Amino acid sequence: MAEHVIEIKHLKKSFGENPVLKDIDFSISKGETVSVIGSSGSGKSTMLRCINLLETPTGGEILFHGKNIQTELEVSKYRAKVVMVFQSFNLFNNLNVLQNCVIGQTTVLGRGKEEARKKAMEYLEKVGMTPYINAKPRQLSGGQKQRVAIARALAMDPEVILFDEPTSALDPEMVGEVLSVMKRLSESGMTMIVVTHEMAFARDVSDRVIFMNDGYICEQGAPEEVFGAPKREETKNFLSRFLNQ
Amino acid sequence: MSLFEDISKVWSKYGDTILSGIANTVIISIIGTLIGLLIGLINGIIRTVPKPKNPVAKVVLTVVNWVINVYVEVFRGTPMMVQAMIIYWGYAYMNAGSTLPLIPAGIVIVSINTGAYITEIVRGGIISIDRGQFEGSASIGMSHFQTMIHIIIPQVMRNILPSVSNEFVVNIKDTSVLNVIGVTELYFYAASAAKNSYKIFASYLIACAIYFCLTFTITRILRLAERLIEGKENYTVFGSQSDFPAEIHVSKEESANG
């Protein structure tokens, strides 16, 4: 068994009286791509946000290479290693494409301007956005924004990338360009947790699929198991509802 | 004697002195607005710091926020003329009668007063920035302070520029109240021209015309500056000769039926 990069133990999160994550347990190994599926409101985003510490867990613990991310690690250093890509892109509106990919490197990692620029260009090239380095986010299409957001994340040289429905805000014709970037990333050995409604991506690209339901992990396994022979009633219901849409 | 003759008399005798007041009016307004902006930015940033977990830091922040609130409420809730008297004579009272030099005193008063208004403007500006901007930077490890400096404040500055320009124009007019402590700005000289020539109406008409020319010119300049800061709408696409512009054809019939 490969080394666990992230281990989640009995993670709980409530908003006030409302328990959203009830008892989440799972680990991800280096190089693994895990897809998280489940109906809306089941707590998928909350789980990713807890892993990125955008939300503070109310119970349990999250370990990064065996260290508790809340008590044993410095938040900013940890986040630079476990970055997040959002459904709504969240590019910096005041900066152009290149600067978007440089600012995190210079402020968080303390890289020099030139080195950061080179790194940024390298990853912008990978996502096919070099022609647009001078554009501001508002001048880009959704698919282009998301590719820049991925380059921004990659420029931090992270160990893990968390994707929260990266294609859900995109027009259908732009979904492909983003998924193909993610597929290449997965193949290159990046460790990824991907919350998605793209079942084809979950089935074909991921090493493991997690089905979340009502704040719990209801079922998990290899894609062919979860999609081909789901064991739980909830999973069957979800998949049949989803695939019949 | 006609009004026109009055005006030209006052102008020929006191025109130069009145004009010399413009310099002080403009200097006090510009520096006062800039320092006020700085005060406003610092206060606005402090007021939007997220609640710290450390209990000591929490108490300190609460106290500081309370002080800022009192400052804003007091300086927005009292006339600048009264503030000028209190600051100027309060200083004299506490320093055995020695007074502040007038121009610096005027700048201090305008700065503090403007700072109170801009604090509120900045807070509104920060709150109106999409939460995603904060999360985008937090998610890659940037600290709250780094986010503020590199991401949020530049966007806030752009959004509040019209309000700050407005404060500047208000200051051009409101520095006139500084004559109560004897600052020799535009209004001060116009008032003394009125007193010495006995042509009160004509003197203040001249002052009025000069104030209007000042604010009108400055408003235009600031509008231009705002537009320059907005930046260009286009960007250069590098090495993308293969990308040709999309062509959309809509025939007349289609659009009529659709």
Ligand SMILES: Nc1ncnc2c1ncn2[C@@H]1O[C@H](COP(=O)(O)OP(=O)(O)O)[C@@H](O)[C@H]1O
């Ligand atoms: N900041 C918040 N405050 C209160 N409730 C929240 C907050 N964020 C999410 N929730 C609630 O948590 C539940 C799960 O949300 P989420 O994790 O976004 O689900 P998913 O991503 O699976 O659709 C929802 O019922 C939502 O209303």
Ligand SMILES: [Mg+2]
């Ligand atoms: Mg979600």
